[in-house]
Amino acid sequence: xxxxxxxxxxxxxxxxxxxxxxxxxxxxxxxxxxxxxxxxxxxxxxxxxxxxxxxxxxxxxxxxxxxxxxxxxxxxxxxxxxxxxxxxxxxxxxxxxxxxxxxxxxxxxxxxxxxxxxxxxxxxxxxxxxxxxxxxxxxxxxxxxxxxxxxxxxxxxxxxxxxxxxxxxxxxxxxxxxxxxxxxxxxxxxxxxxxxxxxxxxxxxxxxxxxxxxxxxxxxxxxxxxxxxxxxxxxxxxxxxxxxxxxxxxxxxxxxxxxxxxxxxxxxxxxxxxxxxxxxxxxxxxxxxxxxxxxxxxxxxxxxxxxxxxxxxxxxxxxxxxxxxxxxxxxxxxxxxxxxxxxxxxxxxxxxxxxxxxxxxxxxxxxxxx
Numbered sequence: 001x002x003x004x005x006x007x008x009x010x011x012x013x014x015x016x017x018x019x020x021x022x023x024x025x026x027x028x029x030x031x032x033x034x035x036x037x038x039x040x041x042x043x044x045x046x047x048x049x050x051x052x053x054x055x056x057x058x059x060x061x062x063x064x065x066x067x068x069x070x071x072x073x074x075x076x077x078x079x080x081x082x083x084x085x086x087x088x089x090x091x092x093x094x095x096x097x098x099x100x101x102x103x104x105x106x107x108x109x110x111x112x113x114x115x116x117x118x119x120x121x122x123x124x125x126x127x128x129x130x131x132x133x134x135x136x137x138x139x140x141x142x143x144x145x146x147x148x149x150x151x152x153x154x155x156x157x158x159x160x161x162x163x164x165x166x167x168x169x170x171x172x173x174x175x176x177x178x179x180x181x182x183x184x185x186x187x188x189x190x191x192x193x194x195x196x197x198x199x200x201x202x203x204x205x206x207x208x209x210x211x212x213x214x215x216x217x218x219x220x221x222x223x224x225x226x227x228x229x230x231x232x233x234x235x236x237x238x239x240x241x242x243x244x245x246x247x248x249x250x251x252x253x254x255x256x257x258x259x260x261x262x263x264x265x266x267x268x269x270x271x272x273x274x275x276x277x278x279x280x281x282x283x284x285x286x287x288x289x290x291x292x293x294x295x296x297x298x299x300x301x302x303x304x305x306x307x308x309x310x311x312x313x314x315x316x317x318x319x320x321x322x323x324x325x326x327x328x329x330x331x332x333x334x335x336x337x338x339x340x341x342x343x344x345x346x347x348x349x350x351x352x353x354x355x356x357x358x359x360x361x362x363x364x365x366x367x368x369x370x
Contacts, residue, residue: 002035003360004085006077007093010040010059012052013260014232015206016063018093020285021150021174027053030249037085037162039077041069048328052131058085066237066367068131075103082107089360095119095133098140105143110363113140115149115158117282117304122210125252141165142340145363148172150283153303172356173347176292188266193230193256200228200254201328202271202295204264204286205278207235207242210319212277212300214241217248219277219324225331227272232256232264252345257268266291271330279318281305291343298327298338310333 008319009016011023026036030053037056043064050057060080074097081087081104089110092098098113105111105264119125120133141147147169149155155171162169177351186197201220203209213231220229234257235242249255273299274290281304288308292295295346299305300318313334317325327334 001089001361002037002085003029004081004086005036005038005091005093006074006081007097008038011038011055012055013046014040015236015258017282017285019208021114021116022093023052024175024177024197024352025356026055028350028358030054032354034357035363036140036160037087039085041073042351043069064237066239068345071099071132074100076297078104078107078109082109089363092140092144093248093358095140096148097136098144099132101139101143101290102217102270107360111144111361112146112148112363113144115140115147115154115282117151117280118154121280122208132301141169144168146170146357146359151304152173152307154282164270170359172359173289174285175352176288176344177349180268180289180293181344184262184266184269186266188245189270190259190261190263190267192255193254195228195230197253197270198269198272199336200230201225202230202232203288204232204267204289205276206273207231207232209241210278210280212279212345213245213278214264215220215319215321215324216251217245217253218277219321219328220253222321222325223328225328227328228252228254228306230254230256230267230271231275232259232267234258265293270296273298273336275324275328276300276305277316277318277324278302278305283307288343288347291338294340296334296338298324298334298336302339310338334336 008018011128030036040057040059042061043057048059060077062069079099090104090114094116101111119249120130150173152171159166160167168217190196246255268290274295276287276299283304287297297314299314300316301315316327
C-alpha cells in the first residue's frame with residue numbers, strides 16, 4: 001500500500017509538533033512493508049527528493065507565509081499526489097489542510113485526516129482564519145474515510161458533535177521517545193549555556209503566542225526561584241512577538257535556540273522541571289518527551305494538557321502568572337511524581353504506528369470504505 005502524507009512542513013528535524021509526530025510515525029510504518037511519500041514544503045527542506053529511514057520525501061514549492069503557505073501548499077500537493085504519486089491513501093495532517101479533503105476525494109483518492117488540535121483556538125488567527133479552520137475540521141470529519149485525533153477530550157467532543165460520523169473518528173495519540181529514558185551525562189549539556197544539572201527550568205517550543213512563553217517569563221521574574229530559565233526553540237516567522245520575547249534575555253533567562261540529539265536529551269534529562277504554559281495544544285509532544293526523560297512537568301490546565309493525566313500539582317490555571325510563579329517558587333513542596341513506565345506504555349510510538357496502519361488499511365475493508 002502506498003500512503004502519501006500532506007500537511008506537514010517536512011522531515012527530518014523540522015520544527016513543529018506535527019513534524020515530530022510524522023518523523024516518529026512514518027519510519028515505523030515503512031518497516032511493515034508499506035510505501036510512504038511525504039510531500040514537504042520547499043522552504044523547510046534542503047533537497048528536492050530524498051529518503052529518510054525508508055520514507056520518500058518530495059519537496060513541492062510554496063510561499064513561506066504565516067497565513068497562506070499551508071493552504072497553498074496543500075492544494076498543490078494534492079494535485080501533485082494525484083498526477084505523480086498515485087497513492088492508495090492520502091494522509092492529511094491538521095484541520096487547515098483538511099479543508100481540501102473533498103478535493104482529494106473528488107480526485108478519486110481515499111483520505112485519512114489526523115486532527116492535531118483545535119487550531120482555531122490559536123491566538124494568532126483572526127475571525128476569518130478561525131472560520132476557515134473550523135470549516136476544515138468539518139470537511140475533514142464529513143469527507144474523510146477516517147479521522148484520527150491526538151487528544152482524548154477532543155475525540156469525545158467530535159464524536160458528540162458529529163454523531164453520524166462517530167464510528168470513523170478514532171483517538172490516536174502522540175507518543176514518547178524511549179531514547180530519552182536512557183542515562184546521559186551532564187557533560188552533554190550545550191557548553192555555551194551557563195547551566196548545570198538540576199539548576200534550571202526548561203521549556204521547549206516555537207516562539208509563538210499560544211505557547212505562553214511570555215507568561216512563563218513574567219511568572220519567573222515574579223517568583224523567588226534560584227534556578228535559571230532555559231527556553232529552547234525559535235520562531236517559524238520572525239515577528240514582533242518573537243522579537244519582544246527574546247529581548248527579555250538576561251543572565252538568568254536564556255534563549256537557547258533550536259537543539260536536537262544529545263543536547264536536547266541532556267537538556268530534558270538534567271532540568272529541575274519542565275514547564276509548558278501553553279494556551280493551545282493537540283497533545284504536547286514536548287511534555288511527553290520531558291516525562292520520558294524522567295523530568296517532572298508543570299503544565300497549564302487546558303484540556304489537551306489535562307489529557308496527559310499528570311498529578312494534580314502539575315497543573316496551574318492557564319494565563320494566571322501568579323499561580324505559575326507560586327509553583328516555580330515552591331517546586332520542592334509539590335507532588336510532581338510520575339510513573340514513567342505507565343506513560344511509556346500508553347504513549348508508545350510502536351503501538352501507535354501499528355494502530356495507525358491498521359486503521360488506514362481498514363479503509364479498504366468491505367463496509368468501511370465510504
